Amino acid sequence: MLDLSRLFDESLYINKNPDVAEALARGVFESGFQHFLTFGQNEGREFSPFFDNLYYLQQNPDVAEAVAAGTFTAIEHFVNFGQFEGRDPIVEFFTDFYLEAYPDVASVVATGAMTAYQHFRDFGLSEGREPGFGFDRPFYLANNPDVAAVVNAGQLSAIEHYLRFGKAEGRLGTPTLNLNAATELGLLSTVEINSIVSDRNPLQLYRFTLENPSDFNLELGGLSADADVTLLRDINENGEIDIEEIIDLSNNEGTTPEVLSRGLTAGTYFIAIERFEGNANYTLLMSAAPRLDIPPDNVGNTLSQSFDLDAALRGPLSNQGRIPINAVLASEGFNQPQLLSDFNPSDIYSFTIIAPTRFLLNLDQLSGDADVAIAGDRNEDGIISYDEIIISSENEGTQPEEIFIPKLSLGEYYILVEPFEGETTYNLTVETAPIQFPLSEALEVGTLNPTPRTLTGTLFEANLADTYRFNLTTPSDIQINLEGLSAATEVYLIQDVNNNGIVEGGEILSSAPGPEKLLSSLFTTGGYSSDAETLSVVGLPAGTYYVGVNQFEGETNYSLSLSGTSTTGRFNSLFGYGLVNASAAVARALGEPALAPVPALTSTATRNNTRDMNLINAPAVWNRGFTGEGVIVAVLDDGVDWKHPDLADNIWVNSNEIPNNGMDDDGNGFIDDVRGWDFVDGINNPSGGPGDSHGTHVAGTVAAGRNGVDIVTGENRLEMNGVAYNATIMPVRVLGESKSNPDENFDPVAAGIYYAVENGARVIQMSLGRNPGAPPSLQTQEALAFARERGVVAVIASGNERDTYGATQPGDPAFNARNNLAIAIGAVNPANQLATFSNPAGPSPLNFIVAPGVDVLSTYPNQNYEFEEGTSMAAPHISGVVALMLQANPNLTPAQVEQILIETAQPEGITLALA
Numbered sequence: 001m002l003d004l005s006r007l008f009d010e011s012l013y014i015n016k017n018p019d020v021a022e023a024l025a026r027g028v029f030e031s032g033f034q035h036f037l038t039f040g041q042n043e044g045r046e047f048s049p050f051f052d053n054l055y056y057l058q059q060n061p062d063v064a065e066a067v068a069a070g071t072f073t074a075i076e077h078f079v080n081f082g083q084f085e086g087r088d089p090i091v092e093f094f095t096d097f098y099l100e101a102y103p104d105v106a107s108v109v110a111t112g113a114m115t116a117y118q119h120f121r122d123f124g125l126s127e128g129r130e131p132g133f134g135f136d137r138p139f140y141l142a143n144n145p146d147v148a149a150v151v152n153a154g155q156l157s158a159i160e161h162y163l164r165f166g167k168a169e170g171r172l173g174t175p176t177l178n179l180n181a182a183t184e185l186g187l188l189s190t191v192e193i194n195s196i197v198s199d200r201n202p203l204q205l206y207r208f209t210l211e212n213p214s215d216f217n218l219e220l221g222g223l224s225a226d227a228d229v230t231l232l233r234d235i236n237e238n239g240e241i242d243i244e245e246i247i248d249l250s251n252n253e254g255t256t257p258e259v260l261s262r263g264l265t266a267g268t269y270f271i272a273i274e275r276f277e278g279n280a281n282y283t284l285l286m287s288a289a290p291r292l293d294i295p296p297d298n299v300g301n302t303l304s305q306s307f308d309l310d311a312a313l314r315g316p317l318s319n320q321g322r323i324p325i326n327a328v329l330a331s332e333g334f335n336q337p338q339l340l341s342d343f344n345p346s347d348i349y350s351f352t353i354i355a356p357t358r359f360l361l362n363l364d365q366l367s368g369d370a371d372v373a374i375a376g377d378r379n380e381d382g383i384i385s386y387d388e389i390i391i392s393s394e395n396e397g398t399q400p401e402e403i404f405i406p407k408l409s410l411g412e413y414y415i416l417v418e419p420f421e422g423e424t425t426y427n428l429t430v431e432t433a434p435i436q437f438p439l440s441e442a443l444e445v446g447t448l449n450p451t452p453r454t455l456t457g458t459l460f461e462a463n464l465a466d467t468y469r470f471n472l473t474t475p476s477d478i479q480i481n482l483e484g485l486s487a488a489t490e491v492y493l494i495q496d497v498n499n500n501g502i503v504e505g506g507e508i509l510s511s512a513p514g515p516e517k518l519l520s521s522l523f524t525t526g527g528y529s530s531d532a533e534t535l536s537v538v539g540l541p542a543g544t545y546y547v548g549v550n551q552f553e554g555e556t557n558y559s560l561s562l563s564g565t566s567t568t569g570r571f572n573s574l575f576g577y578g579l580v581n582a583s584a585a586v587a588r589a590l591g592e593p594a595l596a597p598v599p600a601l602t603s604t605a606t607r608n609n610t611r612d613m614n615l616i617n618a619p620a621v622w623n624r625g626f627t628g629e630g631v632i633v634a635v636l637d638d639g640v641d642w643k644h645p646d647l648a649d650n651i652w653v654n655s656n657e658i659p660n661n662g663m664d665d666d667g668n669g670f671i672d673d674v675r676g677w678d679f680v681d682g683i684n685n686p687s688g689g690p691g692d693s694h695g696t697h698v699a700g701t702v703a704a705g706r707n708g709v710d711i712v713t714g715e716n717r718l719e720m721n722g723v724a725y726n727a728t729i730m731p732v733r734v735l736g737e738s739k740s741n742p743d744e745n746f747d748p749v750a751a752g753i754y755y756a757v758e759n760g761a762r763v764i765q766m767s768l769g770r771n772p773g774a775p776p777s778l779q780t781q782e783a784l785a786f787a788r789e790r791g792v793v794a795v796i797a798s799g800n801e802r803d804t805y806g807a808t809q810p811g812d813p814a815f816n817a818r819n820n821l822a823i824a825i826g827a828v829n830p831a832n833q834l835a836t837f838s839n840p841a842g843p844s845p846l847n848f849i850v851a852p853g854v855d856v857l858s859t860y861p862n863q864n865y866e867f868e869e870g871t872s873m874a875a876p877h878i879s880g881v882v883a884l885m886l887q888a889n890p891n892l893t894p895a896q897v898e899q900i901l902i903e904t905a906q907p908e909g910i911t912l913a914l915a
Helices: 010-016 018-025 032-043 053-059 061-068 074-085 095-101 103-110 116-127 137-143 145-152 158-166 309-313 325-331 515-525 582-590 610-615 619-623 694-703 748-758 778-789 814-819 871-888 894-904
Strands: 183-187 190-197 203-210 214-221 227-232 246-250 258-264 267-275 280-290 322-324 347-353 357-364 369-375 389-393 401-408 411-421 427-434 443-447 453-459 465-472 476-483 489-494 508-512 533-540 543-551 556-566 632-637 711-713 716-719 728-733 763-766 793-797 823-828 848-852 856-860 864-868
Touching: 010 018, 010 032, 018 032, 032 074, 053 061, 053 074, 061 074, 061 619, 074 116, 095 103, 095 116, 103 116, 137 145, 137 158, 145 158, 190 203, 190 267, 203 280, 214 227, 227 258, 227 280, 246 258, 267 280, 309 325, 309 347, 322 325, 325 427, 357 369, 369 401, 389 401, 401 508, 411 427, 443 453, 453 465, 453 543, 465 556, 476 489, 489 533, 489 556, 508 533, 543 556, 582 619, 582 871, 582 894, 610 848, 632 694, 632 748, 632 871, 694 728, 694 856, 694 864, 694 871, 728 748, 748 763, 748 778, 763 871, 778 793, 778 814, 793 814, 793 871, 793 894, 814 823, 823 871, 823 894, 848 871, 848 894, 856 871, 871 894
Parallel strands: 183 203, 443 465, 632 728, 632 763, 763 793, 793 823, 823 848
Antiparallel strands: 190 280, 203 267, 214 258, 214 280, 227 246, 227 267, 322 427, 347 411, 357 401, 357 427, 369 389, 369 411, 453 556, 465 543, 476 533, 476 556, 489 508, 489 543, 711 716, 856 864
């Protein structure tokens, strides 16, 4: 086996350690190796380019703990144990990749004759075998002819040069997308380019400019091997391409020409030509024909160019009442109506809310199909991602679109109007009304007790709201009843978290009627009900709170009663049973009192997700040897980039299906479903289309590989891994715009659930949901019941509408947790504060826990990584924990999994966050 003497590099050790060189010169030691054995290994000194002491300890906290206790050194552990256990000693080597890529090696390793890393060190280097995703040998040699000469002379291998010298010299081990290096084509008219993408240059980038809206045509032909083309635009001008900035792409198989044909607005664009396999000669033909007949874009289709409604209205939108937006545009001298098309792919309006506001939007007089959404740029990156859309309306054809938000909190927002297909004109109207909360005028009620305290009042034009203040001395279950109404009236439970006398985002804890009831009443009767309202909140912590009674429409008298009793259970209406505890859950699954504690996970990378892993106590589970191996987690989302280096090894493969033979080999009803299925477009590629990144991010949190630092660019190091980093991801695409316009009665989510269950998934991960107030999907509910009967656990994000929409419970389908068909997941931030957007658990106990969902780092398509937030990011943490539990005890039923999770969750220490 690979021993220490064969790894040790005498010359490197002496060069790296001048004190050792001096001691050798004085005859204190016979060799550097003698010093290393005596002192160096205990001091953690660098001794070989093929072993990274720091990396090994960071990736293996159990080893780090043993090293700290003096049991052995890092290299001793690797030589005696780690190499046999498949632990990776450097960032660039991936044991699983190496064994999967080279079956001959895997067969030898299986006999015990040698380890994977021993083969790589002794044979793979000289044979030119690839170590993993972190190093591209052909690219490195092609771009460094001096290195190629040395390698060809047999003096050392490419990876050895990179590890010894290349990293320090700033040489790239893998290709990168550098916009500044794009070939400038200038103002595009017609251009023909003949070139090649090869080992040396696998990615070529061209930049061109359009002075006017233009008809754009591209053909990538004359291909000698497979290459793909992508149209890009750096919308937020940050020098990088985000997933939302992929405008279009063509990725036909083999040498079939790639074609793009569409209208484009004026601006600067990039074309990326990327080798898929082999060295591909190509001819790139591009042309742009100006369309001078296209009217000017007065509204803007990027956030930075959005039409500022506050400026046009001379004040924040929240104080304006009913606003015909087309009239506002006309007052600014802009032509009406606005036309949406390829040449104007979206109209974006910006506005500000300075107080909690009732918000109504209508989009009508459509000449074609258009959709509308309300969004907020939470991460301030200049683009709107999937999880930043608060609510949308997507009716078919020319039907009007309507959005109603009972409580839109303080903040900056955007209205996005986009054509679904073709072109259309539109008329846009917005209506706002501030919600009144006079906290400074609150009437003191005192401490609540089981005996109801009754108060009466009247709401009219000069008195739109009354406010009451009460105290709780212990955690309590409270009951608020509002009766005797003659007009629709709202009641709110408020906590002034920062004591500034202003109701801010996240400080409205609950309200009645909730948005679900308001919308249902509006849709069914065309108006709002004056029925009595009730608020029930369980487990409210001790503190000071406010009750607001607010006029919704019309004058009314009211009778308000308040009561509170000490809480006896663990459930809380805001965050359910608390923060998931992976260590406690797995211990319970094993029937043990607890797992051995381990030191907190650390990382040298500037961007990492160790904080979230520590918050849920995952390292203790890994230390015990549970990593999710053998457990299939189906990710039902907008697709998964199954080629991502951190996901590729963990993607489910349907072994009963022969790839690309056009047949349903396993008879499951799906042709060539080798890596899952796309139920949106009915195809066997579940990776999604341009702009689909949500599912890839979710999948990474579940099961991205634990393989060390993923990106090294100067000092900008990045490292992340999934909760169950050896679990298997089954990609199932159920979200996104359909290209095939399926039957409107077809529910892709339900279909995805059936597919996942019937193909072996043990966990179904669903970070998705319907708009608040939308009728629940009975098909999805039936599918969840089917999964439950078959022993499959469903984990569903609760939704992100608490601060913007006033949600009082999980959305659909997470609401099915109430029927014991799933477990619903809310989100906390790194400080263990309930995120302002996180939909609460609701008034009655149900399967509900929380997990990290703010600033979550995970995988993104095209080998990228990004931070995102939302309950969508929290849910996959739980799916990962469930995978760990099922590996520890495969016999657990869904009911047992849920019971363990809620019984071991930690409610202690969770507080409220402010927007």
